[in-house]
Amino acid sequence: MTASDPGPPVQLAGAGKAYRVYRRPLDRVKEVFWRRPCHDPLWALRDVDLELTCGETFGLVGENGAGKSTLLKLVAGTLRPTVGRVRVAGRVAALLELGAGFHPDESGRENVLLMGALNKVPTRALDDYYRSVVDFSELPEAVLERPVKTYSSGMFMRLAFAAATAVEPDVLVIDEALSVGDMHFQKKSLDRIMYFRESGRTVLFCSHNLYQVRSLCGRAAWIHQGRVVALGATEEVVTAYEAHERARTERARVAAPASGAAWRPVAAASAPVRLVAVTIETPDGVNPTVIETFQPVRFVIEVDSHEPRPFHLGLAIRRNDQENVFGTATHFLHADASLQGVGRQVAALRIPAFPLLSGDYALNLYVLDDTGLQVLDMAEGILPFRVLHAGREFGLVHLPHEWELPS
Ligand SMILES: Nc1ncnc2c1ncn2[C@@H]1O[C@H](COP(=O)(O)OP(=O)(O)OP(=O)(O)O)[C@@H](O)[C@H]1O
Structure with missing residues (x-):
């Protein structure tokens, strides 16, 4: 001074x-x-x-x-x-x-x-x-x-x-x-x-x-x-x-582990399919703690399958108050879009422009049988991440929109 x-x-x-x-x-x-x-x-x-x-x-x-x-x-x-x-x-x-x-x-x-x-x-x-x-x-x-x-x-x-x-x-x-x-x-x-x-x-x-x-x-x-x-x-x-x-x-109980490596699948070793690894990929790297709204995001899921029977994967993004923001599964789009085969299988959910606005989130993952009804393995509240939105819109999600103003 x-x-x-x-x-x-x-x-x-x-x-x-x-x-x-x-x-x-x-x-x-x-x-x-x-x-x-x-x-x-x-x-x-x-x-x-x-x-x-x-x-x-x-x-x-x-x-x-x-x-x-x-x-x-x-x-x-x-x-x-x-x-x-x-x-x-x-x-x-x-x-x-x-x-x-x-x-x-x-x-x-x-x-x-x-x-x-x-x-x-x-x-x-x-x-x-x-x-x-x-x-x-x-x-x-x-x-x-x-x-x-x-x-x-x-x-x-x-x-x-x-x-x-x-x-x-x-x-x-x-x-x-x-x-x-x-x-x-x-x-x-x-x-x-x-x-x-x-x-x-x-x-x-x-x-x-x-x-x-x-x-x-x-x-x-x-x-x-x-x-x-x-x-x-x-x-x-x-x-x-x-x-x-x-x-x-x-009064949420956020039991999310700090990184993807810390979680364990709940299925027994004898289960037909088990989750092995989950990663989040963005242009900033793997498992970032922060995702920017509109960034392309891939959720990559690896499983070990011990039987040739088909199975499905489900993924939900949930907010830190346990509210499910979005959930999807492989059988929602096409009933026959299952995974199949013995050994390591890798699937990814790709979101071209991540639409969530600022907030704290985590993933829930499910491996489901060929009917999509029975849960074979699951991991909830994993890979916590924060979304930051650089713009001024507020709320939970960015909806495509445009203002029509009088000329
Ligand atoms: N004059 C005072 N004597 C004793 N304690 C006080 C006094 N003023 C504030 N406090 C205490 O100090 C703490 C901080 O109070 P402060 O008013 O700074 O909080 P605040 O963040 O402004 O809260 P709010 O959002 O409710 O206005 C509280 O525990 C309050 O009870």
């Missing part, structure tokens, strides 16, 4: 925050008078190393109580880290939880003027600042004369967003703000965030709306139990978080 290069706009190094939890209200008083700790520390955040760059919109995702708001408050300067360092270059404005920073008994107008003064808006510029906040919020003057405790959450957020962004901060911290307010105001707020990004300002954005995080943020971090467990390109981080959330919600 030099005088001409102020360094990253936001930098956290080994930052952690422990809240003080008092078992009884009296313990707080005792602590003051007895001058010895009467609280339990609750570590809401630990070991956070994070650097944001100028002009980036950075997303934070994580489940309730993960520590996201705590991190935002450290950056906003409303909390101090218990350990480590938090450094923010330039003016920071924050939209934290509803009500933070505003005095409920004061009017909207007084609160806005106070916010301007706190953010060092020069006295001669306060009128202009106030006017720009009012214009952006679109709240009538009569409303601005009322105490903010009488505002609806939407009205409150309109004023808070307008006041925080009108100070033209270098770093803008937003906690869930965009989920409040009507569509018109959400659109205005998003436009303002875009403008911030384009004018080289840094935005730290936390939301449970993963569509918004994907749309707005180039990079993101997933906070889990107070620690950063994933940090990088938004699509990768959000996909990993979504997979975790699905597994948690569905």
Whole structure:
């Protein structure tokens, strides 16, 4: 860092925050008078190393109580880290939880003027600042004369967003703000965030709306139990978080082994046909951990057949919440398309352009008798892989589509 290069706009190094939890209200008083700790520390955040760059919109995702708001408050300067360092270059404005920073008994107008003064808006510029906040919020003057405790959450957020962004901060911290307010105001707020990004300002954005995080943020971090467990390109981080959330919600038991070599067929050694090996081939190699949407993919299945009787193969792709996404078998297309013969047999299922969107998946494989009814051997939840989609479509699968727009 030099005088001409102020360094990253936001930098956290080994930052952690422990809240003080008092078992009884009296313990707080005792602590003051007895001058010895009467609280339990609750570590809401630990070991956070994070650097944001100028002009980036950075997303934070994580489940309730993960520590996201705590991190935002450290950056906003409303909390101090218990350990480590938090450094923010330039003016920071924050939209934290509803009500933070505003005095409920004061009017909207007084609160806005106070916010301007706190953010060092020069006295001669306060009128202009106030006017720009009012214009952006679109709240009538009569409303601005009322105490903010009488505002609806939407009205409150309109004023808070307008006041925080009108100070033209270098770093803008937003906690869930965009989920409040009507569509018109959400659109205005998003436009303002875009403008911030384009004018080289840094935005730290936390939301449970993963569509918004994907749309707005180039990079993101997933906070889990107070620690950063994933940090990088938004699509990768959000996909990993979504997979975790699905597994948690569905209480899935993901018993998938780490590689194809780790699974064993369930059939007895005497079974007429046994699975020997399964591999996934893409242009990136064999058994990749990541498949990109639209890549050509081959699932190659090797079996050992001990009898000359025909048999069939079945393959299903399942998501990590155990939902079958797609299943097929050799006898589905042609009843006589069986495999036959004694010895090693290799078959492949080829998907020219893999249509699944971002998510975590694994394979289920079945060897079936000539009727397709009896399972001779099987392996479930094997070769787990992650799909990443570079485009912005969301959901489970990419459907061929086109937009027809008025000319
Ligand atoms: N003032 C406080 N005193 C004590 N514990 C707190 C305080 N604020 C937050 N916590 C605790 O710290 C942990 C992290 O909370 P935080 O609000 O940062 O989570 P979050 O990820 O923002 O959650 P949410 O998505 O629900 O807003 C939680 O266990 C929470 O109960």
